[in-house]
Amino acid sequence: MTWSQIATQPWMLWRRQVAAILRLELKKSLFSKRAWWIYILTLGPVFITGMHSLFSGSISGHTMGDDNMIFAGIFQVYFLRLGIFFGCLGIFSNLFRAEVLEHTLHYYFMSPVRREVLAVSKYLAGLIAAVTYFTGSVVLSYLFICAHWGPVFQQYLFHGPGLHQLGWYALTAALACVGYGSVFLLTGVLYRNPMIPAAAVFVWENLNPFLPSLLKKFSIIFYLKSLCPVGEIPTDGPLAILATMTEPTPAWLAIPGLLVVSALILAYAAAKARKLEVSYSD
Amino acid sequence: MTPSQPPSHQPPAPSHGERSEPAPRIVFDNVSRFYGEVLGVNRVNLSIGPGITSLVGPNGSGKTTLMNLMTGLIRPSRGTINVLGIPSGRPEELFRKMGYCTQFDAFPKGLTGYQFIYSFLLVHGMIESEAAKLTGEALQRVSMTEAADRPVAAYSKGMRQRIKLAQAIAHRPTVLVLDEPLNGLDPMARNETIELFKQWGEEGRHVIVSSHILHEVDRISDQVILLSHGYVVAEGQIQGVRSEVKDQPMQILVRCDKPGLLASRLFEQDHVVEAKVNEDGRGLLVRTHDADSLYLLLNRIVLDNGLEVEAVAPADDDVNSVYQYLIGAEGGTT
Numbered sequence: 001m002t003w004s005q006i007a008t009q010p011w012m013l014w015r016r017q018v019a020a021i022l023r024l025e026l027k028k029s030l031f032s033k034r035a036w037w038i039y040i041l042t043l044g045p046v047f048i049t050g051m052h053s054l055f056s057g058s059i060s061g062h063t064m065g066d067d068n069m070i071f072a073g074i075f076q077v078y079f080l081r082l083g084i085f086f087g088c089l090g091i092f093s094n095l096f097r098a099e100v101l102e103h104t105l106h107y108y109f110m111s112p113v114r115r116e117v118l119a120v121s122k123y124l125a126g127l128i129a130a131v132t133y134f135t136g137s138v139v140l141s142y143l144f145i146c147a148h149w150g151p152v153f154q155q156y157l158f159h160g161p162g163l164h165q166l167g168w169y170a171l172t173a174a175l176a177c178v179g180y181g182s183v184f185l186l187t188g189v190l191y192r193n194p195m196i197p198a199a200a201v202f203v204w205e206n207l208n209p210f211l212p213s214l215l216k217k218f219s220i221i222f223y224l225k226s227l228c229p230v231g232e233i234p235t236d237g238p239l240a241i242l243a244t245m246t247e248p249t250p251a252w253l254a255i256p257g258l259l260v261v262s263a264l265i266l267a268y269a270a271a272k273a274r275k276l277e278v279s280y281s282d
Numbered sequence: 283m284t285p286s287q288p289p290s291h292q293p294p295a296p297s298h299g300e301r302s303e304p305a306p307r308i309v310f311d312n313v314s315r316f317y318g319e320v321l322g323v324n325r326v327n328l329s330i331g332p333g334i335t336s337l338v339g340p341n342g343s344g345k346t347t348l349m350n351l352m353t354g355l356i357r358p359s360r361g362t363i364n365v366l367g368i369p370s371g372r373p374e375e376l377f378r379k380m381g382y383c384t385q386f387d388a389f390p391k392g393l394t395g396y397q398f399i400y401s402f403l404l405v406h407g408m409i410e411s412e413a414a415k416l417t418g419e420a421l422q423r424v425s426m427t428e429a430a431d432r433p434v435a436a437y438s439k440g441m442r443q444r445i446k447l448a449q450a451i452a453h454r455p456t457v458l459v460l461d462e463p464l465n466g467l468d469p470m471a472r473n474e475t476i477e478l479f480k481q482w483g484e485e486g487r488h489v490i491v492s493s494h495i496l497h498e499v500d501r502i503s504d505q506v507i508l509l510s511h512g513y514v515v516a517e518g519q520i521q522g523v524r525s526e527v528k529d530q531p532m533q534i535l536v537r538c539d540k541p542g543l544l545a546s547r548l549f550e551q552d553h554v555v556e557a558k559v560n561e562d563g564r565g566l567l568v569r570t571h572d573a574d575s576l577y578l579l580l581n582r583i584v585l586d587n588g589l590e591v592e593a594v595a596p597a598d599d600d601v602n603s604v605y606q607y608l609i610g611a612e613g614g615t616t
Contacts, residue, residue, distance in 0.1 A: 013407040020404035024390065103388035107449075109355055110384075111405045112377040278355040280386065 025125030
């Protein structure tokens with residue numbers, strides 16, 4: 001497609017259609033009875049860090065640096081590997097799948113909207129929901145875990161590196177939603193039961209520390225870990241011997257790299273959505 | 283007007299010349315659809331013009347498959363479908379001209395009737411004022427204005443059917459595809475809806491209706507497409523289809539003052555199979571293989587014998603009779 005062809009596309013129409021689909025989808029993505037377990041994934045760390053803040057005054061020899069390291073661990077192990085991964089699985093793989101189960105997908109398919117526009121709109125709705133949930137959870141958890149340090153933490157946050165760290169955590173969480181969101185939108189479009197491909201992605205992402213340097217780069221978690229403000233938490237236990245060390249990718253490469261890969265996956269999912277049929281009874 | 287036995291005899295496919303020009307017709311060109319190894323429809327060639335066309339056939343005959351193919355909700359395994367010159371695989375163009383009221387009785391959660399129609403008009407890309415205007419019009423056409431602000435989840439079956447109809451017509455399509463649109467409607471709503479269909483047909487729109495209620499199909503159809511086991515068995519105006527069913531004698535009812543005399547004269551003819559005097563003694567039901575000869579003979583008898591004839595009318599050129607002759611008693615409700 002040439003630039004002149006791109007310029008003559010009905011961008012205004014598509015913008016209105018995206019806005020209309022977002023209106024319908026956002027309500028479903030943000031507030032749904034089916035998403036109760038995603039709320040638990042989101043609120044769980046907020047609750048735990050809140051409890052920590054309330055009851056950690058009595059722990060002796062405990063420093064704010066320790067809390068920072070604990071949060072780094074929570075972020076890398078819980079948020080990136082579990083919370084955001086499974087949250088995005090729930091949100092994005094259901095964008096099409098849930099409508100098939102509820103027998104309502106045909107209303108979109110009976111509208112004069114390009115399937116690519118529909119797929120992108122649904123992805124954006126899922127992304128807004130996922131980013132709201134998980135960056136919100138990351139920010140609140142970070143604030144809660146150190147809140148009991150009072151003025152010292154305020155000093156660290158506003159006059160030290162705290163705010164910068166928090167910004168990177170939030171950005172990394174948002175990028176995780178971008179990356180995993182595109183992957184799970186694709187699995188939701190391609191497979192009737194997205195759980196099996198999701199399990200395969202989960203195994204691949206968690207094998208990352210043990211993969212050779214080249215293969216590590218074919219995963220989302222690799223780039224996300226590169227963006228974490230606190231370096232990778234070393235793998236403990238007997239498996240540590242199998243882990244391989246790879247130079248982290250610089251942010252200037254990791255961020256656009258992740259966005260490009262996500263855009264390619266999204267484009268493929270959109271192209272596949274064009275071939276989707278309404279077949280509720282199968 | 284071609285009755286046919288599957289799979290040998292099908293209506294002719296449109297020529298290449300017809301296909302290259304966007305004619306205002308819905309054209310199926312050798313279309314087949316299989317669900318795995320199960321046949322949906324097979325080798326369908328159709329060219330549907332404006333007016334009301336009814337799809338008739340028992341459950342599982344392929345009516346809904348044909349409609350889903352026409353609207354691009356499913357793709358053909360073989361062949362092509364063009365709707366007013368637009369390939370069925372291009373929903374972004376197709377649904378500017380088409381509205382489809384499906385049999386699926388499900389709705390997006392949490393919406394009122396008004397929001398349901400309005401939201402999907404916005405998905406068409408309309409600006410808010412235009413969408414609001416068309417929503418109001420559509421609700422009015424199906425008499426749902428008063429219930430518009432109630433959640434669809436609280437609607438009765440008939441109201442849900444009407445709100446689906448409103449959604450299908452809201453953007454003023456020229457092609458309307460309606461899968462069992464009268465299901466769940468009370469008699470008054472049925473009559474109103476049928477009048478609506480007639481009006482749309484008279485306006486030159488393509489109205490494609492599937493129904494198993496044959497006497498209602500009879501009332502509204504300009505032409506019918508009879509389906510059985512995934513094959514098009516016959517298509518065209520119902521009288522034309524009936525006259526092509528040669529192996530079943532035509533039934534003609536003659537209301538006259540001397541049915542006995544008429545019967546005796548008719549029995550002299552080879553083409554007359556049966557003549558039965560009505561219980562009221564004022565009419566005769568004749569079964570004949572040659573209706574044209576019967577009409578000529580009737581004129582002669584009237585002149586020779588001074589017979590007073592009140593009415594002459596075919597008794598079995600309705601959808602129900604044709605359905606029984608071509609498909610049998612596999613399904614259908616009369």
